[in-house]
Amino acid sequence: MTLLKVEDLKVYFPVRGGVFNRKIGDIKAVDGVSFDIEPGETYGLVGESGSGKTTTGKAVMGLNNVTEGKIYYDGELLNADKKGQKVDIRKDIQMIFQDPYSSLNPRKRVLDIVAEPLRNYEKMSKKEEKETVQRLLSRVGLGPESMVKYPHEFSGGQRQRIGVARAIALKPKLIIMDEPVSALDVSVQAQVLNFMQEIQKELNLTYLFISHDLGVVKHMCDRIGIMYNGRFVEEGLKEDIFNDPQHIYTKRLVAAIPDIDPRNRKENIDFRERVKDEYSNSYYDYFNEEGLAYQLKPITDTHRVALPEKG
Amino acid sequence: MWKFTVRRLLISAPQILLLSIIIFWLAKQMPGDALTGLIDPNISAERKEEMREQLGLNNPWYIQYKDWLAGAVQGDFGESFRYKMDVSELVWQRIVNTFWLSLVSVFFIYAIGLPLGIISGRYNDKLIDQLITGYTYIGFATPIFIFGLVSLWVFGFMLGWFPTGGSVEPGLEPGTLEYILSKLQHLLLPSLAIALIGTVGTVQYLRSEIIDTKQKDFILTARAKGAPERRVYNKHIFRNSILPIAAFFGYEIVNLINGTIFIEQIFAYPGMGNLFIESILQRDFSVVTALVLITGVGAIVGALLSDIILSIVDPRIRIK
Amino acid sequence: MSNPLLEIKNLKTSFRIGEEYYAAVDDVSLTVNENEVLAIVGESGSGKSALAFSVMGLHNRAKIEGEILFKGNDIANLPPKKLNKIRGKELSMIFQDPLTALNPLMEVGRQIDEVLFLHNSKLPKAKRKEYIVELLERVEIPRPEHVYNQFPHELSGGMRQRVIIAIAIANQPELLIADEPTTALDVTIQAQILDLIRELKNDLNSGVILITHDLGVVAEMADRVAVMYAGQIVEVADVDMLFNNPQHPYTRSLLSSIPLLEDEQDRLHVIHGIVPSLKNLPREGCRFSARMPWIDDDVHEEHPELHEISPGHFVRCTCYKHFYFPEENKEDQSHDITQS
Known part of the structure; x- marks a missing residue:
């Protein structure tokens, strides 16, 4: 059973201008995106800035108005109307943000930060609440003494753990992670990634993992969707994407990642050069006149690529 | 840039209009009117009423406001009762x-x-x-x-x-x-x-x-x-x-x-x-x-x- | 034998916190040669940026001790007048964040013009403009004549970084310091910018100091690498040597903590503990020892020094000989990564 189903999602932002500041056009941040996420898997949404990956995540979370399209969670339509979000379903979806330094209110104690979703959704006595928070904190590896501290007393990695504790407070099933480790140092990043994998197994969580870092995505994700200009260019299992990329944009993205072995340097530079040539030579085979990707077409059971209509 | 200026000007116009209405309303709330201190105290109440009618002081407020605004736009704010001269002339100095x-x-x-x-x-x-x-x-x-x-x-x-x-x-x-x-x-x-x-x-x-x-x-x-x-x-x-x-x-x-x-x-x-x-x-x-x-x-x-x-x-x- | 382009000797850069000075760069010695890329790698707080700023003389209120020999002349603590003769000319810098490193109220062309004018005021304005357009072409900015009159906010991040590079190379510097030049950019843009820096280095025969936290960038760009931890250099080696035969525990830990594209790792290595703050840096003994508590205390030197273990390969402290990852040792499974 599919946990999350996104169908032809479109999120447009109005562009205003002229003397009366009227709407004169749209920015099509997300322009017809469809994907499914199965329970327990980690689905990676990859793209560069402006690709629409974060907007997609926010739309699923209900933080953006959806212009068109449907989002189903566990078979139920989430965006039936704009206001009346189904409260009990919303509980099941939580989000973790990029910057552990600004996503926690600096004037609140950790106790209040983690207890916030509990206070919104569940009636608990002060004592119950405290016990729950303590349990959540110990689950993310923080001691009970951290409850009375403020965010600035923690390192970046620890702060991201506090964010996780808050996100899992309501026992969600799906967690949307928007660049959760981009702001962290390499060693701290490793710590947070490992920890997220652990907690996923423990609580049987499903992740929608949004990132620009292909190395991290490959490490974390089972399936991956590559976005460009608001559309998917390719989607498939991790192996499909990394071992057998079909779309020219995916090829270029994969080729751009620095190789950790300096002995391959010359090869990489040549390879990148070849991909660059291929990209400019075959650009119009892969993108329409507006520079947008075509609809995804299945090439195997798991692998879909945005290719033009003709055979 | 001119679009911005024009838009900004368009916003200012209703601001000024609103301001003038408020000022006019406040002035009307003050006790007395243009005749109170201006004329001979011996004049009869009927004559006063006649003059009021003539000066339009008995008109509904929006007519009065319109007249006042029409004057104000042309620089005519009436007469100062103290200096006995046109307000506009007095104010200009x-x-x-x-x-x-x-x-x-x-x-x-x-x-x-x-x-x-x-x-x-x-x-x-x-x-x-x-x-x-x-x-x-x-x-x-x-x-x-x-x-x-x-x-x-x-x-x-x-x-x-x-x-x-x-x-x-x-x-x-x-x-x-x-x-x-x-x-x-x-x-x-x-x-x-x-x-x-x-x-x-x-x-x-x-x-x-x-x-x-x-x-x-x-x-x-x-x-x-x-x-x-x-x-x-x-x-x-x-x-x-x-x-x-x-x-x-x-x-x-x-x-x-x-x-x-x-x-x-x-x-x-x-x-x-x-x-x-x-x-x-x-x-x-x-x-x-x-x-x-x-x-x-x-x-x-x-x-x-x-x-x-x-x-x-x-x-x-x-x-x- | 030719002298190195830049020779840093026992550099110590200290900042004042309260009444005391704390060294962010502590006794660092390095050399950079012509047409060579020296990468300085480290995490935040390692002192790598403080080192770069010391060379450029950009620290406002720091105490700088030791020598920074640029073409044989000591430029550490040089009076501003003398320093300004070489900054922007023989010595220049590319900054990290293209969104903030350009003056938002000045046209791009004028910002490049400034660095030409400062070092070459005799060149007439028209000639300078001609040259700037060439420069913009050189850094692969489309429609350079048009961009000349544009303001930074009208350009994308990648384009702005090209403008910053154009400023840095305008006077054909002999030493170029690039401080995290691609950290704020997308991967495809990063690849282009790195290509550009590499080409320019070859064209100008310049030395490059590349400051970065990204080991992938190091592997692609560097000839030699210096790894910094807590204000000190812990390992220096040729790039091949460093990636294929890393020795210092910190280098090894860092390398095994990044997710690789090539092979699957179930778990990433996590370095125990946290990077100490400037005030809490251990000043005695091996600075990394606190991050590997499973290693015996007596394998460290009392005053750890850089040892040349093979030609050009230096490692600090003797503990590298005894280091192993806790995962490699069965009895140490109790070490749990969630306890940081």
Whole structure:
């Protein structure tokens, strides 16, 4: 059973201008995106800035108005109307943000930060609440003494753990992670990634993992969707994407990642050069006149690529 | 950019209209009307009523408002009951005086504020900065009328350096050099009093802008280019810090209107503020409404000016 | 034998916190040669940026001790007048964040012009403009004549970084310091910018100091690598040597903590503990020892020094000989990564 189903999602932002500041056009941040996420898997949404990956995540979370399209969670339509979000379903979806330094209110104690979703959704006595928070904190590896501290007393990695504790407070099933480790140092990043994998197994969580870092995505994700200009260019299992990329944009993205072995340097530079040539030579085979990707077409059971209509 | 200006102008129009309605309504709430103090008290009540009817004072408020507005647009605010002359003529004399006072005050505000703000921001936390900051605190804490009174007493009466009232020595021929010098002499003390108190906001604002700009990354870029400190300050720090000050210019005008009201009263300087307070005390309502409307429009235009200046000097707004 | 382009000797850069000075760069010695890329790698707080700023003389209130010999002349603590003769000319810098490193109120052309004017004021304005357009072409900015009159906010991040590079190379510097030049950019843009820096280095025969936290960037760009931890250099080696035969525990830990594209790792290695703050840096003994508590205390030197273990390969402290990952040792499974 599919946990999350996104169908032809479109999120447009109005562009205003002229003397009366009227709407004169749209920015099509997300322009017809469809994907499914199965329970327990980690689905990676990859793209560069402006690709629409974060907007997609926010739309699923209900933080953006959806212009068109449907989002189903566990078979139920989430965006039936704009206001009346189904409260009990919303509980099941939580989000973790990029910057552990600004996503926690600096004037609140950790106790209040983690207890916030509990206070919104569940009636608990002060004592119950405290016990729950303590349990959540110990689950993310923080001691009970951290409850009375403020965010600035923690390192970046620890702060991201506090964010996780808050996100899992309501026992969600799906967690949307928007660049959760981009702001962290390499060693701290490793710590947070490992920890997220652990907690996923423990609580049987499903992740929608949004990132620009292909190395991290490959490490974390089972399936991956590559976005460009608001559309998917390719989607498939991790192996499909990394071992057998079909779309020219995916090829270029994969080729751009620095190789950790300096002995391959010359090869990489040549390879990148070849991909660059291929990209400019075959650009119009892969993108329409507006520079947008075509609809995804299945090439195997798991692998879909945005290719033009003709055979 | 012109789109922005036009849009901004379009917003100002209803603001001014709303302001005029409020002022008109307030004037109507005050006891008495144009006839109350104007005519012979022996005239019969019927005759008064007739005159009211004739003057349109019995019309519904929106008709009266329309008539008043029509007059106001053409500069006709009725007659001052105290001076027995057209309000517009009376006010015009005073506006000219206040204009000069304000102009000289603005000059002093920037002549004092810019160097102090720049020095204070550049050498922040040094002794000189602490002295200047100390001055701004005193300036913030001192009410302008007290400062005005004290300086009038010290420099006007005790030392006798400046005249203690009026806008010009009586008996001088307008247009002669002596007349102009006398005008200037009368302006000096009140405008300095306004500026010394009024400039502290500018000093503090500029100081914090400079301290802020100093820490920007592009300052490092400038230093890495090998630019000497003087150039880094002149080309990058001051230029970028003065921008919001320039944009503040329009609001400075609004501030001045407040300042001049007290100062003109204290220095017996025949300007708008002085007239305003007199008229309130004398219940000379046609003058009061005219003055309130003029200063109100002045404030709205000042804000408009600020926005337009900012849109001209800041390329981030200028180029969309 | 030719002298190195830049020779840093026992550099110590200290910042004042309260009444005391704390060294962010502590006794660092390095050399950079012509047409060579020296990468300085480290995490935040390692002192790598403080080192770069010391060379450029960009620190405002730091105490700088030791020598920075640029073409044989000591430029540490040089009076501003003399320093400004070489900054932007023989010595220049590329900054990290293209969104903030350009003056928002000045046209792009004028910002490049400034660095030409400062070092070459005799060149007439028209000639300078001609040259700037060439420069913009050189850094692969399309429509250079048009961009000349544009403001930074009208350009994308990648384009702005090209402008910053154009400023840096305008006077054909002999030493170029690039401080995290691609950290704020997308991967495809990063690849282009790195290509550009590499080409320019070859064209100008310049030395490059590349400051980065990204080991992938190091592997692609560097000839030699210096790894910094807590203000000190812990390992220096040729790039091949460093990646294929890393020795210092910190280098090894860092390398095994990044997710690789090539092979699958179930778990990433996590370095125990946290990076100490400037105030809490251990100043005695091996600075990394606190991050590997499972290693015996007596394998460290009392005053750890850099040892040349093979030609050009230096490692600090003797503990590298005894280091192993806790995962490699069965009895140490109790070490739980969630306990940081």
